Amino acid sequence: MSTAHFVEADGTDHTVEVPDGENLKQAAIDNLVPGIIGDCGGFAECGTCHGYVDEAYLDRLPAQTADEEMMLEGILAPVEHNSRLTCQIPMTPQLAGIVVRLPEVQH
Amino acid sequence: MSPEGRVVVVGAGLAGAELAVSLRQAGHRGPVVLVGDEPHQPYQRPPLSKAVLEGAASEHDIRVRAEAAYAKASVDLVLGVRVRSLDTMGQTVTLGDDTVVSYDGLALTTGGRPRRLVLGEGVEALSLYRLEDAVQLRGLLRPGLRLLVVGGGFVGLEVAAAAVSAGAEVTLVELQGRLLARSCSPVVAQHLAAVHRERGVDLRCGVGVVDAVRRDDGALEVRLDDGSTVVVDHLLAGIGQVPNDELAAAAGLAVDDGVLVDEHCRTSDRHVVAAGDCARQHHGWLGRRVRLESQQNTTEQARVAAATLAGVMPAVTGVPWFWSDQYEHKLQMAGVPEPGDEELRRGGRDRNDFSVLFVRDDILVGIQALDRPRDFAAARKLMAQRARIDLARATDPDVPLVALVRDQVATR
Numbered sequence: 001m002s003t004a005h006f007v008e009a010d011g012t013d014h015t016v017e018v019p020d021g022e023n024l025k026q027a028a029i030d031n032l033v034p035g036i037i038g039d040c041g042g043f044a045e046c047g048t049c050h051g052y053v054d055e056a057y058l059d060r061l062p063a064q065t066a067d068e069e070m071m072l073e074g075i076l077a078p079v080e081h082n083s084r085l086t087c088q089i090p091m092t093p094q095l096a097g098i099v100v101r102l103p104e105v106q107h
Numbered sequence: 108m109s110p111e112g113r114v115v116v117v118g119a120g121l122a123g124a125e126l127a128v129s130l131r132q133a134g135h136r137g138p139v140v141l142v143g144d145e146p147h148q149p150y151q152r153p154p155l156s157k158a159v160l161e162g163a164a165s166e167h168d169i170r171v172r173a174e175a176a177y178a179k180a181s182v183d184l185v186l187g188v189r190v191r192s193l194d195t196m197g198q199t200v201t202l203g204d205d206t207v208v209s210y211d212g213l214a215l216t217t218g219g220r221p222r223r224l225v226l227g228e229g230v231e232a233l234s235l236y237r238l239e240d241a242v243q244l245r246g247l248l249r250p251g252l253r254l255l256v257v258g259g260g261f262v263g264l265e266v267a268a269a270a271v272s273a274g275a276e277v278t279l280v281e282l283q284g285r286l287l288a289r290s291c292s293p294v295v296a297q298h299l300a301a302v303h304r305e306r307g308v309d310l311r312c313g314v315g316v317v318d319a320v321r322r323d324d325g326a327l328e329v330r331l332d333d334g335s336t337v338v339v340d341h342l343l344a345g346i347g348q349v350p351n352d353e354l355a356a357a358a359g360l361a362v363d364d365g366v367l368v369d370e371h372c373r374t375s376d377r378h379v380v381a382a383g384d385c386a387r388q389h390h391g392w393l394g395r396r397v398r399l400e401s402q403q404n405t406t407e408q409a410r411v412a413a414a415t416l417a418g419v420m421p422a423v424t425g426v427p428w429f430w431s432d433q434y435e436h437k438l439q440m441a442g443v444p445e446p447g448d449e450e451l452r453r454g455g456r457d458r459n460d461f462s463v464l465f466v467r468d469d470i471l472v473g474i475q476a477l478d479r480p481r482d483f484a485a486a487r488k489l490m491a492q493r494a495r496i497d498l499a500r501a502t503d504p505d506v507p508l509v510a511l512v513r514d515q516v517a518t519r
Contacts, residue, residue, distance in 0.1 A: 030173035032180055034132060039403045041151045041169070045430050045439065046403070047484060067437070067480060074484015074509060 002096035006033045006051070009104040018091040024100060025049035025087035035102035042087035047071040048106040049086045050079075054099035058082055061089055077103040108378070111137040112211025114416060115200055117190045117354065119143020121151055122216035122383025122405045124171040127182040129413035139182045140208060142200075146187040147238055148174055153402050155241040156265035157432050161272070162245060166238060193358040195376045212416045215366055215374070215381040216409065217351035219400065224257060224344035226319035230327060232344035235262055244343070250274030253339040255329055257316055259286040261431045263345030264299065268433040271306050278309040278337050285312050290429075292450055292463040295438065295475045302436060348400055350385045363387060365398040370423045372412035380415050382408035391423030392491075393443055401429045426490045428483075439483040442473030442490055453482060453502050462486070464502070469495040485509040 006014045006028055018027040028036040028049070037048035044067040053061065061084065064072075068088050072079055086100060108114075114130060116123045119141050127141045143149065149171040158164035177184050189203035199209045221234035234240055244266070252275040256263045259281030267277045281288075286296040303310050311331075319329040319342065329337050350365040361367040361375035365387030372380045372388065383405040387398040407424045414422040428441040444450075444465040454461030462482040465473030470493055474486035485508035489496060497514070500506045 026173075029171075030176045032128065032131070032176055037406070039406050040430065041153060041402060043432075045437075045480075046428075070480035071484060073481050074488070076488055076512070 002091050002093055002098075004091065004095070005097070005099045006035070007099065007101045008033075008035045009102055020091050020093060022091050023087050024051075024089045024091065024098075025085070027091065028086065035106070036086060037106045038087060040087075044068045044071055044085055044088055047075045047085065050075055050077060050083060050106060051086045051100035051102050052080055053082045053084050053089075054101075055082065057095060057098045060092075060094045064088070077105055108212040108416060108418065109137070110135055110417070113138045113140070113209065114212045114214065115208055115210040116141045116214040116216060117193075117200065118216035118218055118351075118383070118385070119145065119149045119184065119186060120216065120218045120383065120405075121149060121171055121402065122218065122385075122409045123214070124149035124177075125406050125409035126214050126216055126382055126413045128172065128176065128180045129410045130417055131180045131182075133414050133417035133419045135413075135417045137211065139180075140185060141177070141182050142185045142188055142190055142202065142208075144187065144189045144203075145237065148184075148186070150238060151402065152236070153430075155238065156235055156262050156269070159238070159241040160235075160245050160248070160266065160269040169238075190354060193354050195358050195360070195379065198378060211378070213379045214412055214416065215355055215379065215385060216383045217354060217385040219348040219350045219384040221344070222347045222349055224316075224342075224346060226316060226329065226342070228320070230319040230321060230342070232257060232342045234344055235266060236348075247341060248273040248275055251276065252341070253326075254278070255280070255316075255327075255337055255339040255342045256345060257342065258345035258347070259283070259288075259310075259312065260290070260345055260347065261287070263343075264303065264433055265431060266343055266345060267303060267308050268306070271303075271308055272434065276309075277307070278311070278339065279303070280314045280316060280331060281310075281312045282315045283312065286310075291438075291440070292444070292465075292475055294450070294452060294461075294463055295477060298459075298461075298477060299433065299436075299438070302434065306434060348384065350387070350398060352385055355379075355381070355385075367396075368412075370411075371415045371421050372408055373415055380412040382412040388424070390427070392425050392427070397443060399427055399443070401427065403428050426487050428487060436478055437480065438475065438477050439480060440473070440475045441483065441487050444473040448472060451498065451502050453508070454479065454504060462508075466496070466498065466501075469498065471496050471501070482508045485512055488512045 014033045016031040040046035221236045224232040256279040315332040317330040355366045356362040366381040370391040411422040448465040451464040460478035462476040476483040
């Protein structure tokens with residue numbers, strides 16, 4: 001178990017405990033965090049679990065797959081260098097305390 | 108309905124689970140009871156014919172939410188129980204064990220069931236709809252297994268892909284002259300047919316099944332309508348889904364191959380909404396009545412129906428989209444093309460990835476993107492904008508489709 005913070009666009013913070021190996025999208029869904037949709041069920045198909053990952057954790061994340069990279073390109077919300085699809089990030093002890101800021105809109 | 112009223116949700120698949128939790132997010136405070144006839148926690152069906160069949164995902168992996176999430180949302184899960192009848196006058200449902208539950212608001216999320224295929228004396232084809240189906244089929248798949256798949260739709264093709272990848276010998280028959288005749292451009296269907304044949308699927312279009320006999324050695328001898336016979340170990344049908352609308356029909360709700368709902372997911376009874384595969388909706392974005400079977404449609408309708416029950420700002424459904432994974436290929440589709448739509452191909456002639464754009468009056472109304480998620484993502488934006496597009500630019504391989512989205516934003 002490691003802690004993750006999801007911060008809604010309005011600043012509301014949700015602190016959740018995530019089992020190692022669980023992806024962050026599912027952790028958010030399991031904990032009723034609003035602002036993450038995950039329409040496709042976690043297969044990098046829909047781009048509705050987009051979040052901005054805190055700088056300090058960026059180099060500890062798994063590399064983006066081609067699928068994720070392409071889905072991110074198609075998102076209308078501003079895509080930044082720290083934009084990720086949270087379904088593609090499994091929790092690890094190295095990511096304990098990770099902060100993910102959520103965009104105002106998914107899609 | 109008052110925010111303190113009791114909501115009963117009938118059907119604990121993705122639609123029911125999403126609807127129940129969305130009620131809380133829409134501010135509903137009263138009791139929410141989610142009743143389902145399957146013994147499992149609500150799970151997602153798309154992975155059944157993909158990751159579950161390949162052994163890459165377990166029951167845990169395909170859950171909609173963790174069990175604790177329902178408790179946290181104060182959703183009372185009643186699993187393994189059928190709803191036997193609905194009384195819209197008395198506002199009650201009767202469960203299989205004769206328990207009567209009253210409601211202030213009711214949601215029908217009863218899903219569908221696979222159309223059965225029975226051939227000859229007691230030979231019934233396997234189907235793939237429930238978790239047990241996928242687990243059973245996965246247990247059967249092995250090198251050398253002979254499998255006949257009836258139906259060249261998404262389920263049939265995904266099963267064929269998983270089975271051939273597991274070393275099985277697969278024959279697939281499709282009654283129509285081509286694959287995906289109801290849902291896809293001929294260009295896409297032709298491409299996928301070639302992919303399946305390359306992988307070794309014996310693909311036969313324009314061919315139906317006549318009957319089958321089980322031989323003494325356990326094998327099935329299946330006679331086809333072109334006069335030929337195939338001998339296989341198992342037979343699986345992917346020939347469409349029937350909506351579970353009988354409960355609604357028996358209660359006197361308006362039904363026509365699905366429970367009829369308006370764009371806010373309201374049925375003909377003002378206390379009852381319906382969402383997901385069981386619902387035939389007057390679709391907000393499409394502007395016509397359709398029954399869609401997809402993950403995205405289900406989750407979106409569930410949220411719309413929850414908002415309607417909770418009495419918050421009316422919500423409507425947006426651009427419908429779908430996907431299918433076959434081998435390493437990803438087909439992503441948006442919109443529901445109609446006969447007469449102009450079809451434009453985007454992508455290099457010699458390359459394996461391409462998109463088909465569907466255009467009506469210069470407006471992009473659909474896309475079928477094969478291994479082109481960028482096109483898909485951009486097309487959904489263009490479709491939501493209902494913007495006229497520059498067809499020359501849309502098909503220019505040097506212009507990313509997302510540039511057309513920017514055109515729209517710039518000219519607004």
